[in-house]
Amino acid sequence: MVEANTHSVTPADRIHALDQQLAHRLVIGLRTAALHEIGNATLEAAVEELHLAVRLRLADTGSVTISARNQCLFVERDRLRVAPVNYANVQFLIRKLEEWTLPGLCFNAQIQEEEVRELLVFLGRMSPDTSADPPWGKGGGIGAEAPSAKPTPATRADDTLRTFAAAMDISRDLYDAFGTSDRSRQRSLRRVTQSMVDLLREDEHVLLGMTSIKNFDGYLFNHCANVAVLSAALGQRLGLNKARLGELCLAALLHDLGKTLVPKEILDKTGDLTDGDWEQLRRHPVHSVEILLGQGRVSPGMLAAIVAGFEHHVDYDLTGYPPLVNKDHRITLFGRIIAIADCYDAITTPRAYRVVNLTPFDGVRFLLGNMGTKFDPILVRLFIELLGVYPPGTMVRLSSGEVGVVSRPPLPAAPLDRPLVKIVRGPASGSLLDLSEACTGPGTRPAVVEVINPDNLGLLPALDMTILQGSAEPKDS
């Protein structure tokens, strides 16, 4: 139990620690309630801990409210800081409150342990369409905040589709025009990156799923959009704030801008590259900087893009390219993130010159095999926490004999080799299977036994068909 140390912390720090503790205990309680029956010792311990956390927080006030607004979690009026350590908890709680269209939960001084148990079981086990009365409407120790007057956002899937299309479009536009000098283009670029960040903050998995679409005709633009999504999602895991996520997303979209100065025949070459070809190709990080510096005034928001564009092929051990004059160079976080996202997307995208295209699982293996040399080892592991061992798009054969496509990474706290799989061959074809849940029989859970490389294309799009039925055009036109 965390008890704030009053000798070394301010009252505000103490409250903040209690807020963190309260949110943490609530998440633990909800997850435990989803798994265990009433009476189970683990659940009872979780109830007791949450009750204690509430009472400690209520020591100074008559009530305390946990609420979610604009993808931020608040305890009373204070926004809960999202650090990497509590990222998953905060997201879980926001999603849970959203799922129940519950702007906020209010705990009053008279709260009893029984009410805490009832709340956890109700929220943890019931679905929002249940006809049962919620525990917050009974006038006891738990209340609900009035629903917000804010309009609900347009459907996420539609927005995701439009945003991803816009990201590809703006990439094409930028790469065709060799840069961002045009002011309106810069603004469009910002709007797109902001939209991407907003979507990732709401639900990263839909946008992450889009990265499994591989566009054979517009590799570069598609690749840049994918790298932007993957980078920003990893940045989000790190707890970057909105502004920095926006910068990261922008840097990732622009990271390969220098390729516009590499002859197209080299980029599209299907045979082996000559030494001369390699030399030209390896200049593209420097070309990226040259292009962006040549746009005249360099805005503060572009600094990170310039640096990351330069660094994205400099390895973690400072080998790679371009060769550095300063052997003590410290690669920026953005540079390290984009290097991972760039490599993962590049090697998992089918290319005509490859004899065998790699699966997303191969991509993960490559990252793991090169962590500490090419890639930052912590970021690689965080990336795998994000995507799972079998990232979306991976085609897998299960121990049950069924074949499916990974449609979503494992849920928070689930084993990383147990994603959500859409069955494409087998008796339950078309259904979605959460490999982290018990489902087929006593003591058995289907597990991935084999990774399949379908048609030697490496992967299949991990998208729900309903998303693809949306339109990239504006809703009102």
Added chain:
Amino acid sequence: MRSTGRESAEQAGRGIAHDMEADVAAVAEICAGLQKAYVSMRLYPPGHSMIETRMQPLASALRSFLSRHGSLPLDVEESRLTYCGEPVFQQDSMRDDMAFILFREGVRQLTIYAGLEDRELRDLVDRFSRTTETMAQDQDLVTLLWEAGFAHIDYELVDPLQLEPTAVNSFEALKANTRARIEDSERADLSLTTSGWRESDTALPRLEIDRGVLVGPEELTALEQTLEQEARPLEQFVEVLSEVIACSAIDQGVENARRVLSQVLVAELQEGDLTFVLLALDRLRDVRCHRPDRAAACDAVLVDLATVAALRNVVHGLDGALQHRRSDLEALLHELVPYCYPALLDLLAEAEGQRARKCILDLLGTDPRLPLTLLRDRLSDPNWFVVRNLVILLGAARDRCPAEYLLSPLHHTDERVRREAVRALENLPDGRASTLLLSALSDQSSAVRTAAARALGRRREAEALPELLKLVESRVFAGREPVEVEGFFEAVGALSDDRALPSLSRLWEDRLVHSRSSHVRVGAIRVLAAIGTPAALAELERARRSRSRNIREEAEHCLLRLKNGLVPGPAS
């Protein structure tokens, strides 16, 4: 009196209309308050009382409105704001017009919700106030609002994701292709397989994948620290620009990197921040080592830094800076010296602080590359102290400085300049320096004459002795200040030999009338001791028998000291 149903309806209607009017008036007041607050924030520095004067009524009016209505949606038109279709804000001028700024930025609705906190409101107004034309290039208002992530403020934009028709078509094609791939997945060839994740897979590092967490709290904390360290991206930017100067294969690329690096560093210098400038100088040294062919680009950066405007803060910062910072400032100037002679001379001219002046004089005075013509060309400066500084530097140049450069300072109207010129001439090996020093013996200032005499003595200019003797024997010399007399005799003593004895005898000898002044006679006795030859000793013996008591005593004293091996020079 009971009202009819129709009257009730009319009353209710009037009530609603009245409420609406009141609401519109309240919103208009809020909008006007918002406009005033944002203009104040733009005009006054943070914390100014005027800002508080504007913010408090605005916050209070908003709280009151939101407590009744829950939200305040404002529709944005090109030159006005409306609430429920009613205009609530309109300005005649577009300058600073909140409605126009919002419209220009693509905002079409701004909504404020109940629960708005004071800091959110302040932040909103602050972000408005930062929307200048210059700012708009870097961070438009929408970006500022977006980054703030307001919990109680929303905005709607014109569709930011509108695609060109061609883009729509190509994306539709991609979607169709993707749909087809998904639909065809049942027919896909599944023969190419690999085994899944295995704990025993030795090719992969062992990971604890069961917990769903691969990165521990300590590692995350380390990453968080990295994030904090990278709060200022300028360091990495400066590093990368240096690298690009080294590795770009395109001349224009090198030039652009150099240009931007210069801009960044000049801006930092003007802010008085040396951190990145010193870092950049380090990096540029590395570049020179690895790519000698890029030395010109590196030099160009330093030349850009070596301007008065860029260095003014640095130089002014020398006075009053703490020791470690002063060392940094001096190190920077030392690095830049070869590129900024004119700038440093300008800054020397305007330096008021002692440290700044000393630092520049030391830097330039010890630099053997300092072009002396630059100094010569500035000797006509109307300020005596500027000329004096230049003369000090000319003197420090020693053998590189032609004596004639000091001619004009030697005739400067200000005595302090002339005196400095004499000091400078003393150190010049150039033979013409003696001629100039001799001319300075007739200067109108006693201090200059004295300095010139001493300089000649220290230079051991034997040719100057006749002139010095002539002067000390002159009638007018008897009336000079003791310090000047002492200085002249010091020079005479340094240069004299037996040839000077007749003159010295004339100076100390007793006379019935018109005897020299006492300090002249004593000075002559001391010079005899300094010469120290048998003839000079004989002359001292003669002086011991002088009628004048103080001459006898001085001669006695000198002989005693000579006997004891303590040579009494004129300076003793």
